[in-house]
């Protein structure tokens with residue numbers, strides 16, 4: 001039961017990360033290219049993206065280490081999972097790409113906060129977020145792939 005709830009939340013929160021990520025990317029690219037000021041609304045969007053991502057990672061790690069029947073619980077299970085592409089995706093590829101994306105999001109957010117000029121703040125955040133969204137797009141189990149999952153998960 002708890003597994004179903006957490007998987008449901010993890011599936012739906014993906015849309016929070018994707019929608020806010022795309023909004024923040026559009027806003028930072030526009031602001032960078034037009035030489036706009038760094039406004040409180042830019043910072044709010046940045047905090048929203050990073051916080052949604054952090055929450056999604058906590059749910060993902062709970063699935064990975066506690067609830068999911070697919071992920072390995074020992075080195076032996078990991079070795080066995082590596083030879084099955086569907087299991088390899090959820091054991092290694094998905095979490096590894098998402099952890100790298102999360103690290104890039106935190107570094108880009110911190111560097112843009114520290115930068116002095118507005119143009120530099122927007123540029124650092126826009127380019128970092130572009131890399132984040134590409135990694136996220138690669139790591140989501142889109143329907144149609146061999147490891148595909150539904151776009152809209154029912155309960």
Ligand code: HEM
Nearest residue numbers: 011014017056057060061063064068069095098099149153
């Ligand atoms: C380090 C971070 C993450 C870990 C460890 C992780 C782990 C997992 C695991 C183990 C599953 C499979 C669960 C199962 O079927 O038993 C899963 C599914 C999934 N993950 Fe993640 N995840 C992480 C981050 C993310 C992020 C950032 C996103 C999207 C923004 C995401 C999107 C998804 C989606 C869409 C599914 C399929 C859900 C479904 O079946 O409806 N994950 N994740």
